[in-house]
Amino acid sequence: MSEEYVLQMQDIVKRFPGVVAVKNGQLTLKPGEVHCLVGENGAGKSTLMKILSGAQPMDSGAILLSGKPVTIHSPHHAQQLGISMIYQEFNLSPYLSVAENIYLGREPRLGKSPFINWSKMYNDARDILKRIRVNLDVRKPVNECSVAQQQMVEIAKALSFNSRIIVMDEPSATLTDHELDALFELIAELKRQGIGMIYISHRLEEIFAIGDRVTVMRDGEYIDTKPVSDVNREDIIRMMVGRALTHEFPKEHFDLGEERLRVEELTRKGAFQDVSFSLHRGEIVGLTGLVGAGRTEVARAIFGADRIDGGQIVLDGKPVTVRSPQDAIRQGIGLLTEDRKNQGLILGMTIRENTTLANLRSLVRILFVDRSRERKIASEFVRELQIKTPGIEQTAQNLSGGNQQKVVLAKWLFTESKVLIFDEPTRGIDVGAKVEIYRLMNDLVRKGVCILMISSELPEVLGMCDRILVMHEGHLAGSLDRKDATQERIMKLATGDTLASIV
Template structure:
């Protein structure tokens, strides 16, 4: 769009930003700079560090080291308030709006214009000021409408109005297009262009690469917490960006042992769930590891939950061993021999306050009970068997699982599903936040399960894991199957191409 002039002024410079979470190096000395009035796209795979970098900029996360320089001055950003005071605002995917307040009340939340009497709000001034801001953005919206009655796109506009009303000069938008329709997206782009003309800089995070070429001036690619490159958009193309996103060496050893692949055990036909899953069909065979790749929000977890009966479906059918089954709850699924290792093991996989023994037996308590009484001895024997078998590091069967490490917690979840004798196991991000040793053990367990004739579905955002473990790979994009790749054909580039909406 705008030709990049040589004297473009840099408003923001982040230098050598580093951040380590327990077990994960999220950012490793990243440099990032934004010029006045530019739209700067920030891209990378899931977990590349985009969100962490933005949260550090917005004061929502602390950094371990590195400096933030705004207008050539070192900026002390240690809270969202201090970031806002320096003109930095961030618009998250999940909006920070109070649903039962009007648009104007949200825009001025926490700094309402005061009336003459102390403690009272000058509502007429608040509404006229808010309307002026909204009008200046060229948005059609009545600021007296309560936010819960606005569309998602309108709520986004309120968020942007909130940011500009605080004189934000740098606005970061995290996946702003994810939930917008085509027309709404055009409006957003128009708004971004008008902000640009007012000298506001936009940091634009998106998984949809085509948008970058429509709106951005420059693009920065992150990979595994490192800066790959910052380029002018006119000097790059889609393939080049994908190459930068995935271009890592496959150095991790994945101990895949292909099992003999048998009959179809699970087939899913025309699965449908409004707003999440669009006509998804696939099958899994005995002994097969079916990988499902895709970006966050592509609908992979939703498919897993639908097959497992955790969420109701709007259409489609599921067959096990060729027979139609009606799965209406996780209980039905478990009875039919399906297990789901959830993505978020703390919130969904474990009862953290319960003992290792109690978590392992939870999904199959009935087999340990007679007349309703649970046999503690048999239960302990079962727990001890899986502790030994999976090498779970715990002082005893009675340890509460919240005191175990992430890898060992995940093994407890796996033990739970092994004890239900699942024939179909769905792993959703099975190695997220887990140490390398446990990772390898989990891969080996998958091999063993496949060898014993189980069908395995593995959802993962880690391409090496998908490429290394899967016999076949499905790629999802925006609720649909974007394509299928055989183990031999699959490459990181091909997966990422399909996952970002490429034909």
């Protein structure tokens, strides 16, 4: 019976100082199966997969490949055993070509010479890409490829090792809808070739799109494994969170106050043109559109991270010049970036240090930072946002992906900003914690902060925003009031229809 499985992970235990990351990990995988692995932030999903891919040793438990027990010593060893992991931060070399990346360190040689057999390498790379029906120039440098294409290169690389098992840890988080379709097609092709895949995601709808079975983990514990056809979204949420979630979007309504931020004909050449809108006290405004429509660029310009070529920014009725992000923070504008690893968080610092980083001045008494207040504030955020950690002195890089995102959020919540711009604030955040973040947004709005939320998740935009601005190719295509907004109308504006033609 065990031959049915390419992989069995049994009773896996993994401890870190102060945390049991995995208490009793269980997972089986059949050839040609997509097995979804879900659970709240910090549930132990990535850790279990790092053990499988040889990146972390386990404390106890067993791993069987096609029924035979194995000990996996390193990522290299895992690869030899036919296990590949596609990480969210790719391990590609940006300046090398697609083909060089696939064969990095294993380049075919000309006979016994030290010289690379380029034509063989290009041909082999082309064959692999053909096998997965990906149309990509194998000579193209990887830094000229889109995120989705880089992901495909990673998958091609996995196949070049003859992998039987491919692990994808939140592969969809950085993809556009269109790219996601391409990934799903690729997954279907890999299934046909008998490759087993473990697929981690916080977007539960994806389970129903591609999954065969789903395993839920909570707090390092194995909860259950079910065929996807036997469960619905509510069942999965209940298993993940331990209870039913009654309100996924706890929207509160406040009276509209005076205008806080207005941008007039904001322009940055090559990014966006003539963008005008205003934000008032008491409201959450959504900024949506297809990836690449210019949403993040607008946010960066308001935050002083990019220069503007025209237009102006008016804060509390006064025109202001925002010279730099430091300047923006001083004037009361905050930006939570979508790229948390590079811009939001200092991974080597603790939760406490990261939380107070953007507003350390408020803690300075005479010349010294008030450390006990700092500790108290960081602890409060850890509690409110349910950041899963043994304590506030934990360094950020040891937190799970979603918990890192919560620390970035805490940092901005602590700045006492007037205007907060949230760029994809709930990406990688589990369903339960999302609700906590929405509640905190309500609290901020109640205190007079206004929020601009950039998001590609239309249910979240529709669920939490009072007004929705839609961008299309660098222009503001239109603005919809909450009561008029539908998924369909937003998509029409985002793809080039005019407001007049749809309402």
